[in-house]
Amino acid sequence: MGLRVGLEVHRQLDTRHKLFCECPTILSTKPPTLTLERRLRPTQSELGQVDPAALFEFNKGRAINYEADPETACLVELDEEPPHQLDPEAVDIALTISLLLHARPMDEVHVMRKVVIDGSNTTGFQRTAIISLNGKLDVDRKEIPIQQISLEEDAGRKTGENKNTVIFRLDRLGVPLIEIATGPVIKDAQEAGRVALAIGQVLRATKKVKRGLGSIRQDLNVSIEEGALIEIKGVQELDLVSKAVELEVQRQTSLLQIRDELRSRKVKPADLKEDFHELTPLVSRSESKIVQSALKLGGTVQGVKLPGFGGLLKRELMPGIRLGTEIAKRAAYWGRVAGVFHSDELPGYGIGQAEVGAVAKKLECGPSDAFVIIADYKENVLDGLKAVVERAREAIAGVPEETRTANPDGTTYYMRPRPGAARMYPETDVPPVQISSDRIRQIGDNLPRMPEDIAREIGSKYEISPKLAAQLVNSEYLDTFGEIAAIGKDIAPSFVATVLTESMRSLARDQVPVENLDDTHLKEVFRLVAEGKTAKESVLEILKWLATHPTANAASAVDQLNLGMIGRAELKGVISKVLESHRSLVQANGAKALGKMMNLVMAEVRGRADPKLVTELLRTELEPDRG
Amino acid sequence: MSKYCYDSIRNAVKNDVPIFMTSQTIWGRVDMNVYVTGRDLLNLGVVPLEDMIPETALVKLMWVLGQTRSIDKVHGLMLQPIAGEITERTAITEAA
Numbered sequence A: 001m002g003l004r005v006g007l008e009v010h011r012q013l014d015t016r017h018k019l020f021c022e023c024p025t026i027l028s029t030k031p032p033t034l035t036l037e038r039r040l041r042p043t044q045s046e047l048g049q050v051d052p053a054a055l056f057e058f059n060k061g062r063a064i065n066y067e068a069d070p071e072t073a074c075l076v077e078l079d080e081e082p083p084h085q086l087d088p089e090a091v092d093i094a095l096t097i098s099l100l101l102h103a104r105p106m107d108e109v110h111v112m113r114k115v116v117i118d119g120s121n122t123t124g125f126q127r128t129a130i131i132s133l134n135g136k137l138d139v140d141r142k143e144i145p146i147q148q149i150s151l152e153e154d155a156g157r158k159t160g161e162n163k164n165t166v167i168f169r170l171d172r173l174g175v176p177l178i179e180i181a182t183g184p185v186i187k188d189a190q191e192a193g194r195v196a197l198a199i200g201q202v203l204r205a206t207k208k209v210k211r212g213l214g215s216i217r218q219d220l221n222v223s224i225e226e227g228a229l230i231e232i233k234g235v236q237e238l239d240l241v242s243k244a245v246e247l248e249v250q251r252q253t254s255l256l257q258i259r260d261e262l263r264s265r266k267v268k269p270a271d272l273k274e275d276f277h278e279l280t281p282l283v284s285r286s287e288s289k290i291v292q293s294a295l296k297l298g299g300t301v302q303g304v305k306l307p308g309f310g311g312l313l314k315r316e317l318m319p320g321i322r323l324g325t326e327i328a329k330r331a332a333y334w335g336r337v338a339g340v341f342h343s344d345e346l347p348g349y350g351i352g353q354a355e356v357g358a359v360a361k362k363l364e365c366g367p368s369d370a371f372v373i374i375a376d377y378k379e380n381v382l383d384g385l386k387a388v389v390e391r392a393r394e395a396i397a398g399v400p401e402e403t404r405t406a407n408p409d410g411t412t413y414y415m416r417p418r419p420g421a422a423r424m425y426p427e428t429d430v431p432p433v434q435i436s437s438d439r440i441r442q443i444g445d446n447l448p449r450m451p452e453d454i455a456r457e458i459g460s461k462y463e464i465s466p467k468l469a470a471q472l473v474n475s476e477y478l479d480t481f482g483e484i485a486a487i488g489k490d491i492a493p494s495f496v497a498t499v500l501t502e503s504m505r506s507l508a509r510d511q512v513p514v515e516n517l518d519d520t521h522l523k524e525v526f527r528l529v530a531e532g533k534t535a536k537e538s539v540l541e542i543l544k545w546l547a548t549h550p551t552a553n554a555a556s557a558v559d560q561l562n563l564g565m566i567g568r569a570e571l572k573g574v575i576s577k578v579l580e581s582h583r584s585l586v587q588a589n590g591a592k593a594l595g596k597m598m599n600l601v602m603a604e605v606r607g608r609a610d611p612k613l614v615t616e617l618l619r620t621e622l623e624p625d626r627g
Numbered sequence B: 001m002s003k004y005c006y007d008s009i010r011n012a013v014k015n016d017v018p019i020f021m022t023s024q025t026i027w028g029r030v031d032m033n034v035y036v037t038g039r040d041l042l043n044l045g046v047v048p049l050e051d052m053i054p055e056t057a058l059v060k061l062m063w064v065l066g067q068t069r070s071i072d073k074v075h076g077l078m079l080q081p082i083a084g085e086i087t088e089r090t091a092i093t094e095a096a
């Protein structure tokens, strides 16, 4: 199959300041105090050219709204003040990561501008700087080349969007990101996941990266033999890397099958013509809401025939994504249209059998043909239909090169064409930074330890199994574990480690929002266990409650859930009830029934009693002579 | 600032005369990295005073020179915030 994958891992750095100003690197939870409207306007470059992508965005005519507040943004984010110097703390972290990955740092770091035209940067570009080159990382005894390590500024955070406006919050703009790019040497989906994990471990070893949803973004470059190089942007979770690769392989393989079928049907690119037909009179009385609203706004409905495509538009490429979906997304992008229908999904969406028949007749479609119709303003419809024809022609060639965006389930959709030459030019407002050999030596002498060494050490220090120790190091909770283990001998490290790894994972699987649990929550819960105020058995239930009530504390969770330890008097009551209901067993076995009764009592109180006290009270009951 | 001043500035800096740059604007900050002249002056040893206004800078420098005559300490004190006269972030509320 010839699969080749390259990874680009992006992670936010946990620095005091943003990359080019002194704002903090936190996201605001408060409403914005300032909103500005701006528009993107393409201008000629020094070479007299207008960037076609910028022009295209401009033609969409959308306004960009920026929301800001004084705590998380200053004039630099608004592009009203030039960038300050490159944040030295971020450079140090990037150099640390570079040395851990055996990459060669630059003598001088130059900040560049990369054109970004979606409005997510107030400047119209993203600042980026290469820190080092040519590193390597061993993953399962294979050497993965690290081509480049860079620092970048994160973009504004999209908080809303409609046809005319897109809204970005400026708190995230300028947060430092480290970008690590591997060579395209990864040969299967699972390996892609392992490489992403290994890079994540190196990053975490610095203890200077942010964690949690939104702090990590992985881009994947995926190609298969005879397919095309596809860039997948924004895979947010590590677990999704291998899934996204698998699905992309499936998509490209399916597209190649469709290509073969089109070739065997002898369909030629020239058969696909930009021959658009007015269909408004044929569908003007349909029940389709999209058609009706387009017509009400003075729009039109037009269609195009796709000869030889009969039955192919409903071919599934990935779960829920058909060739028809791909074509519709392409039309939506280039034509700014939403109302795209193809013959394989009709009748449907309020368009009836009779209307479909009339459209097919008008477009002269036979049983082996397909058609696509679009309802919108005429100009948009024409742009959309042109994109449909172009995408259909590409289906005959196989897989078109594209940049795609990842969905949370690992499927992807068309984002934009792959950029041609890199749109990069120097950032002249920020002076280059010299990297002295002294600085590198100092960082090299103080490198953080790698995960496998830490796992070995905590394994022996706390007497936990190597597997559990490795899981802990891979988890987000290594530091938290250390702090909890320091509470003292009343809490078993292996129990803490199990809760922080396996239990947290199973809670997450059950859709419990464990990301709401902070270190304080976790420490409080284990402290209550250590102090005998709640039972080990109650920990999961408490954590589950705290995850959905993150402003509460552990003690109030214990109260709310009634999980406090049972006092002596209440325990005596439970014991006599248990003994009463098993009277014959107790009479027959006497003191030998202790173990069995113990289990029954502990089950009855769900662990909320000190086992020593239970044993003591049971003994008194079962062996009255001893008392 | 014209190039004919450069020699005088170079001379002054060589003789430990402190030279600072401020902005005439009420809101805003000196950034000497954006234009060639600014970078030249930085290289000559002129010290930018961020968002301190010129009047404040003058009075502060009078006070600083009453505390120390060491050029390094003069630079350090001028850049150290004492009464909100110099800040590292230009707040957006002032701009709005």
Ligand SMILES: [Zn+2]
Pocket: A018, A021, A022, A023, A072, A073, A074, A075, A076, A077, B089
């Ligand atoms: Zn700022």
